[in-house]
Amino acid sequence: MSSTIGIIPTENTEVTFGEIINLSEKYINSSLNIIQLKEKIKLQIHILNYDKVENKESYHEVDLTDIFEWKKNQLLIFSIKGVSGVIKTDYDVIFDPETSPENPWWKLNTYKNETKTVLNLEDKLEKAKKINKSWFLYRSDEKDKVINTCGAIIGASIAELTSALIYSTDQTWGFGQYFVEKEEFLNFYLRPEKNITNSLKPEKVINNSSFWHKLKKLWS
Numbered sequence: 001m002s003s004t005i006g007i008i009p010t011e012n013t014e015v016t017f018g019e020i021i022n023l024s025e026k027y028i029n030s031s032l033n034i035i036q037l038k039e040k041i042k043l044q045i046h047i048l049n050y051d052k053v054e055n056k057e058s059y060h061e062v063d064l065t066d067i068f069e070w071k072k073n074q075l076l077i078f079s080i081k082g083v084s085g086v087i088k089t090d091y092d093v094i095f096d097p098e099t100s101p102e103n104p105w106w107k108l109n110t111y112k113n114e115t116k117t118v119l120n121l122e123d124k125l126e127k128a129k130k131i132n133k134s135w136f137l138y139r140s141d142e143k144d145k146v147i148n149t150c151g152a153i154i155g156a157s158i159a160e161l162t163s164a165l166i167y168s169t170d171q172t173w174g175f176g177q178y179f180v181e182k183e184e185f186l187n188f189y190l191r192p193e194k195n196i197t198n199s200l201k202p203e204k205v206i207n208n209s210s211f212w213h214k215l216k217k218l219w220s
Contacts, residue, residue: 006136009128009135009163015068015161020154021043024157025043036146044079045077046077047062050074080147083150084144085147086140087140089137091134093132094133117180117181118179137154165179167179
């Protein structure tokens with residue numbers, strides 16, 4: 001089962017690592033009880049470099065003032081000290097004539113017809129084509145509920161800073177594959193009763209839904 005959050009920016013891509021970290025921490029730390037964390041967190045971020053010649057992996061520190069980008073042979077790794085799992089983040093261009101010469105924008109067109117709630121969709125798709133970039137956040141193992149919830153918030157933070165379209169290929173999040181924006185992503189894709197824990201009592205699951213309502217207010 002696929003478990004990817006895709007983010008396609010339509011505006012500012014000059015956002016820095018620090019801006020993404022700061023906004024993500026702000027929303028995560030305002031919701032510690034619901035995410036099942038006991039104290040405020042500091043996100044850790046590293047570059048995972050793969051050397052094909054030597055077949056070796058190495059980790060590198062990130063300068064938070066740098067623009068949110070990295071090399072093709074690298075992955076960006078989000079983690080939290082004391083929390084199991086990591087969120088691996090990759091990127092790619094959208095234009096892909098190699099896979100589909102007759103439909104090189106297939107990455108946009110795949111979900112276009114199923115997208116019903118994004119206003120001015122055509123205009124945003126044209127902006128996305130000019131930027132020609134997408135990011136992918138890969139969820140950790142299913143048991144790593146906390147980091148996966150935080151990863152979703154990181155994805156939504158990136159989307160907020162870049163006016164991005166978001167999609168998920170993880171069917172366990174309850175909806176089909178189509179583009180949404182930050183607000184709908186929070187309202188529908190982040191299903192706390194599925195994403196945080198399966199062992200919570202029903203009444204606690206109900207309480208979790210109020211968290212997403214509160215978080216959505218913060219983001220509006």
